[in-house]
Amino acid sequence: MDQSRFETIASDPHRTQAEIESMYRNALEKGETECAAIARGILDSRFPKASKRGGSSIPTTVRFRHDTRTFASGKDAYLWLAQAFLSSRDDALDRYLSLHQRGGKRRGGYRFARRPNDLFPNDSKHQCNTAHYSKLATGCYAYTNLNNSDKFAQLIQLSYASGLEFPDDWEFQPETATNDLNERKEMVALGRKLLDELFGTETAS
Structure with a gap:
């Protein structure tokens, strides 16, 4: 379904919690x-x-280089790491935005931007809702309405723009990790292993 139509339907004030x-x-x-x-x-x-009763906050341990910390939620951990990445390289945000601009602006907006409105689609009703960023x-500004697997995916992109590598330079580990998050980590590790083997083979030859 089109995101704009989905948001219009979900935002109906008569719609119940169960329906959303x-x-x-x-x-x-x-x-x-x-x-x-959008629904979340x-x-x-x-x-x-209701969201709090559902246990949406999961204690999360993160590491940036030699600094390891544990936060009460994945959101707080995500923001701390993002701040660390951006502070480590002056042009990190420019590089991140450039990666996305090559293919045109995301339909759903960016995940990191200089203006909060750029985090959302142009017709989004959440542009002024600070609960989302x-x-x-x-x-x-950082978009925060993401599950932990999506947070990790965005951190991978931002770390690349910052010249950092996972897991050498950083780690993002919720106390309870989903299969999706674990699979993404495994894919990143496998991709790096293949690159190491490729460059190792080329060097040897």
């Missing part, structure tokens, strides 16, 4: 992560107490 949760689950099952994020944001905004000390 059903939309959220259906979007995930179909692989429509942007729509799922609406749930968090309209039913914050946070401002970092570097002055840029």
Whole structure:
């Protein structure tokens, strides 16, 4: 379903919590992560107490170089790492944006940007909703309505733009990791192993 139409339907004030949760689950099952994020944001905004009872905050341990910390939630850990990445290289955000601009602006907006509006589609009703993003000390904004697997995917992109490597330079480890997150980590590790073998073979020859 088109994201704009999905958001219009999910934002209907007469729609119940159960209906929005059903939309959220259906979007995930179909692989429509942007729509799922919209539904989750609406749930968090309209039913914050229910979200807390659902245990949405998972203690998460992160590492940046030799600094290891544990945060009460994946969101706090994600923001701390993003800040560390951006602070490690002056042009990190420019490089990140350049990677995405080569293929045109994302339909769902960027995940890191200089203006909060750039985090959302142009017609999104959440552009002024601070529950969906946070401002970092570097002055840029980070979209935060992501599950931990998607947070990791965004950190991979930002770390690449920052000239950092996983897991040598950083780690992101929720206390309870989903299969999706573990699979993404395994794919990154496998990709690096293949590159190491490729360059090792070329060097040897």
